[in-house]
Amino acid sequence: xxxxxxxxxxxxxxxxxxxxxxxxxxxxxxxxxxxxxxxxxxxxxxxxxxxxxxxxxxxxxxxxxxxxxxxxxxxxxxxxxxxxxxxxxxxxxxxxxxxxxxxxxxxxxxxxxxxxxxxxxxxxxxxxxxxxxxxxxxxxxxxxxxxxxxxxxxxxxxxxxxxxxxxxxxxxxxxxxxxxxxxxxxxxxxxxxxxxxxxxxxxxxxxxxxxxxx
Amino acid sequence: xxxxxxxxxxxxxxxxxxxxxxxxxxxxxxxxxxxxxxxxxxxxxxxxxxxxxxxxxxxxxxxxxxxxxx
Numbered sequence: 001x002x003x004x005x006x007x008x009x010x011x012x013x014x015x016x017x018x019x020x021x022x023x024x025x026x027x028x029x030x031x032x033x034x035x036x037x038x039x040x041x042x043x044x045x046x047x048x049x050x051x052x053x054x055x056x057x058x059x060x061x062x063x064x065x066x067x068x069x070x071x072x073x074x075x076x077x078x079x080x081x082x083x084x085x086x087x088x089x090x091x092x093x094x095x096x097x098x099x100x101x102x103x104x105x106x107x108x109x110x111x112x113x114x115x116x117x118x119x120x121x122x123x124x125x126x127x128x129x130x131x132x133x134x135x136x137x138x139x140x141x142x143x144x145x146x147x148x149x150x151x152x153x154x155x156x157x158x159x160x161x162x163x164x165x166x167x168x169x170x171x172x173x174x175x176x177x178x179x180x181x182x183x184x185x186x187x188x189x190x191x192x193x194x195x196x197x198x199x200x201x202x203x204x205x206x207x208x209x210x211x212x213x214x
Numbered sequence: 215x216x217x218x219x220x221x222x223x224x225x226x227x228x229x230x231x232x233x234x235x236x237x238x239x240x241x242x243x244x245x246x247x248x249x250x251x252x253x254x255x256x257x258x259x260x261x262x263x264x265x266x267x268x269x270x271x272x273x274x275x276x277x278x279x280x281x282x283x284x
Contacts, residue, residue, distance in 0.1 A: 078257050100254065112241045113250070155246020 010087050011137040019136075021087035023146065027094065029072050031084060035091035036068045039123055046130035066121060071096055080118075083146050085139055093122040093139035097147055104159050105189050106199050114159035114199070115151040117144070128171055144181045148205050158205025163195035174198075182208040223248070258283055 005022035012019045024031065074080055079100040085093045095117060102116035122139045124130045147160045160183070167173040174196055177183045182204040189197035200208065225233065237244045258268055268281045 078253055100250070100257075109241070111239075155242040155249070157241065 005086070008085070008142065010085070010092065010139065010142070012135065013137050014133065014135055019087060021085055021092065021136075023142070024084040024086060025081075025146075027075065027082040027084050029075060031091065032068050032072055032075075032082075032094070035084070035094060035123075038090055043124040043130065046124055050130070066119065068094060068119075068121075071119070081150065083143060085142060087136055091123065092126055092136050093120070093143050095120040095143040095147065097150065099150070099154055102161055104161065104199060105186055105197065106184060106201060109159060109199075109201060112159060113154075113156050114161045115147050115154065115156060117147050117160065117162035120144070120162070140176060141180050144177075145209065148200065148209060151200075151205065157202040158200060158209070159202060160200040160205070161197065163191045163193075163197050165195065182211075255283075 005024050008021050008023045009018045010021040011017075071082070074096070075082060079098060081097045081099060083095045083097070084091050096119045098116045098118055100113075102114055104110060104112045104114050120140065120143055123136075126134045126136050126139050128134050144160070148158050151158050151160050162177070162183075164177050165173040168175055174185065177198040178185055181198075181200065183198035183200045184204070186197045186199060191197070233244050233247060236242075236247045240247065242250070262268065262283055268283060269278045270281055271278050
C-alpha cells in the first residue's frame with residue numbers, strides 16, 4: 001500500500017533547474033511493475049551500446065540484472081520498507097530497507113540496531129555510467145537521506161548500513177557512500193559476493209542530513 | 215512520518231529496570247524499545263497464527279527449544 005507521497009525537489013540536469021518530485025513512502029505492486037518495465041529496456045539498450053563501444057564487463061553496472069518485481073511478495077512486511085522517487089510520471093529511483101535484524105558493526109556502535117539498505121537503484125537514465133548526461137541528479141543521495149531519517153524515526157539515531165556495489169573511482173557507488181553519504185567502509189565486513197560494507201554513525205548522519213537539506 | 219498517539223504505561227520496578235537496561239544496551243529511547251518490541255511481537259504472532267513455530271537454537275550444543283508466545 002502506498003502512503004500519501006511527499007513533495008520533494010530533484011535537480012533536472014538537462015534543464016539545469018530544480019523540479020517537483022514525489023517521495024513515495026511505500027510502493028504498490030503496480031508501481032514496481034511499471035518502474036521495472038520502464039527501466040529494463042533502457043538499461044538493456046544502454047548496456048548493449050557500451051558493450052559495442054568496447055566497454056569491459058567490469059566497467060558495466062553490476063545491478064543491471066536486478067528484477068524489482070521479485071520483491072513484490074515482500075510488500076506489506078512490517079520489518080521491511082519500500083520507497084520510491086517519482087518525477088515526470090516515472091520512478092527515478094527505488095529502495096528496499098530492513099528495519100529489523102541488522103546490528104551495527106563499527107567498534108564505536110557495535111551491536112546497536114540500524115536500518116539496513118537491502119537494495120537501492122536509480123533509473124538507468126540517471127546513471128552516469130549508462131547515460132553521459134544523466135537526467136535527474138541527487139536521486140541516490142535523497143534515498144539514503146530517507147533511510148537516515150527512517151533510522152531517526154525508529155530510534156536508531158541515524159545508524160544505517162549497506163553493502164555497496166563495486167566502484168571506488170569518483171562517482172562510483174563506493175565513492176558515493178563514503179564521500180557523499182559520509183558512511184564508513186569496513187573491509188572486514190565484505191559479504192559473500194565480496195561487496196564492501198558501509199555504515200553511518202549518528203555523528204556522520206547529522207553531518208549528512210545537514211548537507212542533504214542545505 | 216506516521217501520526218503518533220500518547221499513552222501512559224504503568225510498569226513495576228523490575229519491568230522498568232528491564233526497559234532501562236534494554237534502552238541503555240541498544241542506545242535507544244524507552245519508547246523506541248517498546249515500539250520495536252511491539253512490532254516483533256506482531257511479526258511473531260502473525261507467523262504463529264499461520265501455524266509456524268518459533269525456536270531458539272544453541273549453535274554450540276546443537277539444541278533447539280520451542281519458544282511459547284502467548
